[in-house]
Amino acid sequence: MRVVVGVLEQECDAEEQDDDTDPDDGVAAGEPPENALDELSGRRRAAGPGTGQRLGFRGRFRGDCRHRLAGFPGRAVGRDRRRRDDGRFVDCRVHRRARLHLAGIDLSRNGSFRGCRTGFQVPQPGAQQLDGSALFPNLILECLQARGGCDGNRILAAQQESDDGAADGADDGAPFVTDAAAQGGSEQESDEPHGGGFYARCRPRRSLLIQQHSDFRHQDYIVRSHHGRLFPAIRKQEQSVVKGREGAGQAPWEGEDVEALIGELFALKNGLLEAQGDQRDAVAAVHPEHVAGATNLVHYVALRQRDVRSLQDRLARMGLSSLGRAESHVMANLDKVLGLLHRLCGRPWSVMSADEPAGYNSARRLLAAHADALLGAAPPACPVRIMVTMPAEAAEDYGLVRDMVLAGMTCARINCAHDGEPVWQAIADNVKRAAAEAGRSCRIHMDLGGPKLRTGPVEPGPAVLKWKPGRDALGRVIRPARIGLHPFGESPGADVPADAHLGVDGEWLAQLVTGDAVEFVDARGAHRRLDIVDVQTWGCMAESSRTAYVVPETRLTLSSERLVHGRRTSGVGDIPPGPAVLKLHNGERIVLGNGGLTGRPAAPGPEGATRPATIGCTLPEALRRIHVGQRVYFDDGRIRGVVRGVSHGKAEVEITRAREEGDRLAPDKGINLPDTDIDVPALTDTDRADLAFAVTVADSIGLSFVRSPVDVILLQEALRMLGAEHLGIVLKIENRAAFGQLPELLLTAMRSRCAGLMIARGDLAVEIGYERLAEVQEEILWCAEAAHMPVIWATQVLEGLAKTGQPSRAEITDAAMGERAECVMLNKGPHIVEAIETLVGIVSRMAGHQHKKQSWLRRLRSWDLDDADLPAPTR
Helix, strand or coil: CCCECCEEEEECCCCCCCCCCCCCCCCCCCCCCHHHHHHHCCCCCCCCCCCCEEEECCCCCCCCEEECCCCCCCCCCCCCCCCCCCCCCCCCCCCEEEEEECCCCCCHHHCCEEECCCEEEECCCCCCCCCHHHHCCCCEEEEEECCCCCCCCCEECCCCCCCCCCCCCCCCCCCCCCHHHHCCCCHHHCCCCCCCCEECECCCCCCCCCCCCHHHHHHHHHHHHHHHHHCHHHHHHHHHHHHHHHHHCCCCCCHHHHHHHHHHHHHHHHHHHHHHHHCHHHHHCCCHHHHHHHHHHHHHHHHHCCCCHHHHHHHHHCCCCCCCCCCCCHHHHHHHHHHHHHHHCCCCCCCCCCCCCCCHHHHHHHHHHHHHHHHCCCCCCCCCEEEEECCHHHHCCHHHHHHHHHHCCCEEEEECCCCCHHHHHHHHHHHHHHHHHHCCCCEEEEECCCCCCEECCECCEEECEEECCEECCCCCEEECEEEEEEECCCCCCCCCCCCEEEEECHHHHHCCCCCCEEEEECCCCCEEEEEEEEECCCCEEEEECCCEEECCCCEEEECCCCCCCCCCEEECCCCCEECCCEEECCCCEEEEECCCCCEECCEECHHHCEECEEEEECCHHHHCCCCCCCEEEECCCCEEEEEEEEECCEEEEEEEECCCCCEEECCCCEEECCCCCCCCCCCCHHHHHHHHHHHHHCCEEEECCCCCHHHHHHHHHHHHHCCCCCCEEEEEECCHHHHHCHHHHHHHHCCCCCEEEEEEHHHHHHHHCHHHHHHHHHHHHHHHHHCCCCEEEECCCCHHHHHHCCCCHHHHHHHHHHHHCCEEEECCCCCHHHHHHHHHHHHHHHCCCEECCEECCCCCCCCCHHHCCCCCCCC
8 A cells, every 4th residue: 555745846957967966955065973864764673563664765776865854964975885784875876856845845955964764654554644744844855866767756665565574675676666667567557646646665574663653753853953953944833843743642543543433434334324225115216317316315314313423523633524514425425534544544445335326526416407407407697596486467567577587587486376377377478488588598387375274264344434633742733634525436536635535425515615614423422523625526625633433324414504405414435344354462362263263353242251352264174183282373473372272173272472562363364383283185176276277387386385295196196197297396395294204205206307395484484483494494405405406495585675675684694595505586576676686696606605515715805914004013
């Protein structure tokens, strides 16, 4: 086994130098102290075989071999001299020179000394990969190569010998040659790493006695004995390095720690292989294009079932991969770490294991291919695809769709929970037309509505018309309320500014003139007055300085004394009912029932008791599995409660979180039951009808509220029956059940050729808790990467910008996180085109800094200390 400890730079002299002094030395010739040469040449013997190894030069040269060391003057040895027991060389003839830099510091101008037994020791049998700068950072070796020696690009001392190998000194007469030259092969046949290197042999039987820290004993001797002559300019730096190494103790790759790591990693690998065997049936069922991803997913799940943080820390301290970015190639990463540890111990290791489903590069290619198949190719200027939820206006406004495509939209999302087939068809036609005209690709994705648990209808509020004047901070009226009076069944038009409009009898209205007063009693029994200030063709404009509540039973009375003929009173026209909402406060209770239960506000009951508010839900099946103590969330978690009682298919819920002034609960708002196991199929009858249309226009189908692998199989079978197996499927992960079975869901989805998932963070955050959302969305990203499956990052990305035109700071950071997914989804809004352009800019910039969990260290132009104008330190 061979190791690389430096890089050779070849220098060829223009002609042979027969002088006793090398003209390049730059110093006077002279002999070094004999004791220094003897100690540096390492003639001390080992106490016994295997106690240490010598890393250095050995062999007889037909040329001059010198170790050039700063501060040691010397001259070339004479010709025709044989190597003696003291380690010096003879028969030297200068031909050409190859220089070995261990640390890139050229101190050759400071002189040289002769002798070829100088070297460094490594602590364990077998060759090890070492960093030359860690052994002795200021050593420069020059070998003046003989005519019949190696090619000058590399130096090979010999191959490793075991204790029962060749006799001591058996190779002393052999020239320095490469493996290929020794076997009669060419230079190119050598297995030397690219770029050349210095190969050294470790001979346990001809070794020096070493201790635990023998890596640095030789350097320690030189620094202590000849520091003044060696490195006077960096004395303090070298001393601190030596002291630091002495205090650090054993090097991280030495001793039993490496063997212990190898044992732990082998145990970990065996566990992954065992899990692979257990899941062989699940892997065999996936589409052939997903076999590697399915196998790697099994490995990743098995890895994450263990706590390997201590192992990761020890690997990181050694400068090895800590397995922290191994999601896409778990086994390959594990094998590479094992291979490096084996080489440190001098043990053989196969480069590629048959157990590796995918490597670093192949895993990336697989994920990219699956993303292109499902979502289309990413545009050149933006590494992430952008999906946009289409508003209903997109069915008629082609210009809006065209602008969205030109801004960077690569996938249009149609939500089947809203609108209908005519609108969906018109949107799809506009998307295809805009993409064709722009010369770009834009896929169409349709999300099925799914079994969404929502609130049922609510009894309309009372028909009441309210107005109030404008007041200042002290409650004084600064602007009276303006009320338009018009005949029954007519409207004054939108161009008439008023706080309220009230229909009255036409004949009665025709009698009114400016200055008249109209009196009435409002719904609270309060006496109120209207002053007529203007008469128009459409009716009259009146003003009031008091707040009033007008109901259909209210009667208006003209108080003018000039009236002789005609009616003095008039009723009011139809007043629309108030909004159908329930106002809920902390501590109140609401009864949650089936869809036939109409929502009503709380009301007084018999004997002073209060009848609780009621509301129905769209999935009565969910109430059959609900239990006391389980949580109930309304309207994306804005209103929260706990079940206090269950009876006859109804649940009594106590409100535990609402605003102090109360929160309004309207119909068709979401209900989440995070603690309840809801056994409802994800594919409803409505979804099946919508799916029949979707397969005619869509490129992919989204499965909403998926909870188990059975839901995925239902969709796959429905697509098969419709002859649309080629369509991609997207699993929307938006509840606790789906997250808990994520690996099973992915393995089932891999039975289709094109599959992906969407992190629907709205309902997901409600069910798992906002405090856990950051953690859970990361874990979903990791699991999908292990399966080589594309991810859509969705819900409230740049929502403030899309709706108001002004993003929040947190939205920008969240959008940047979307770069780690293959696609980012934006919701509709008046400023959606601007939001698309902003998102393209954000993810394009982040792509230069981050890919998945890996940070890219591109050049930063913002910082440059060379041009910094720092103030002088104060003393």
